[in-house]
Structure formats: C-alpha cells, structure tokens
Amino acid sequence: DAGVIQSPRHEVTEMGQEVTLRCKPISGHDYLFWYRQTMMRGLELLIYFNNNVPIDDSGMPEDRFSAKMPNASFSTLKIQPSEPRDSAVYFCASSLGVLHSPLHFGNGTRLTVT
C-alpha cells in the first residue's frame, strides 16, 4: 500500500498563474478529500468526492478554485488565477465509505504564490 500520493511536494508560482495539484488516493477508497492548512485558519475541508462525484464543495473559497476527479485513482485541485493568499499546504486524503472510517492523508503540497 503506497498510501495517498500527492504531487508536486512544493510549488512556487507567481500571482496570476494557474496551479494544478494532483492526488492519487489509496486503491479501493471511495471517498477523496481536499484540505488546506494554514497557520491562521488551521485545517479546512475544501471539497470531497464520493465515487468520483463531488458531494460537498462548500469549503471552496471562491470560483478561482476548482476540483475534479475523472476516475477513482486521480484527482486535481486547480487554482486559476492564483493569489498570494492561496499560499498554504494542501492535503489530499482518502477513506473507505463506512461510518467512522478514518482519513488517510498524503504528505501535502506546499504552495507559495509570490
């Protein structure tokens, strides 16, 4: 079990550029989550999918953010255009679709927008 895989580990970009973060969940997990972690706001749930379908995107900060899950083994989080306040660590997590199933987190992508 390779765990949840995220890429890239670090991303530095200039304001206004498009950023795409990638995630491969654990095989067999049917829920996938995108979180953002900052010092000021802690850990925030942005969006989550069940069987590749977005279930709750109420945490997505604004229209500049979008997420897709084209198949069970891949998801992307896109920011277009990026802004300095988007700088954070973005985590992807997956879980089995049963009650009280814990989350399995990737190692995150540290995004810096200058």
Add this chain to the structure above:
Amino acid sequence: AQSVTQPDIHITVSEGASLELRCNYSYGATPYLFWYVQSPGQGLQLLLKYFSGDTLVQGIKGFEAEFKRSQSSFNLRKPSVHWSDAAEYFCAVAYNTNAGKSTFGDGTTLTVKP
C-alpha cells in the same frame, strides 16, 4: 454546529514524563472521535479512534485516549514520552457520517525536552 477545542496550543514535556493532551467537543449526539499526529513536512496520521464500546481506547505508538461523555472530552495520554513524539496533534470529531466530515481542532504542538 460541531466544534472541537484543544485548549493547549503548545505543551513541553521532558522525555520519559507522562503526557495528556486535552480535547473537548460540542454537540449533543454521540460523536466519533479521532486523534491524529502530524510530523513536520508530513500529512496527518491516525493515532486512534472512538465510536462505541469501551471508553478507553488504545492506539499506535503507545497512546491511549478516554472518552468521557459527561465532560465532552476525549483526552490523549501517554505514560512515558519519547523524543520522537514531538509533533503536532489534532483532535477531530464527526457525527453519524463518514469521517471525512470531521471537524478538526486547532492542534497542540508537543515539544519534548531531553
């Protein structure tokens, strides 16, 4: 709305000393409770969880936690701390739903003195 409070932002203990990290949750229903640990540059890793049964639960790395409904608490304990336990610890709560809708506390950073 569900919420989690971790009253201690930062705790320092000596190696070999005992540890207790506090967690309080709000809401009326029976919660699903989790403790996660995050080492620098890593994602969150599940330490233990509670959803029913024995109120004292054992986790990995020698940690345990006790669910006390009367106090709305789920404190994390370890009898003897090791230097490798230095990390950030997060308490999370969910209700009758997949753990992905967990609400996380703000975290407690543990420093271990030699």
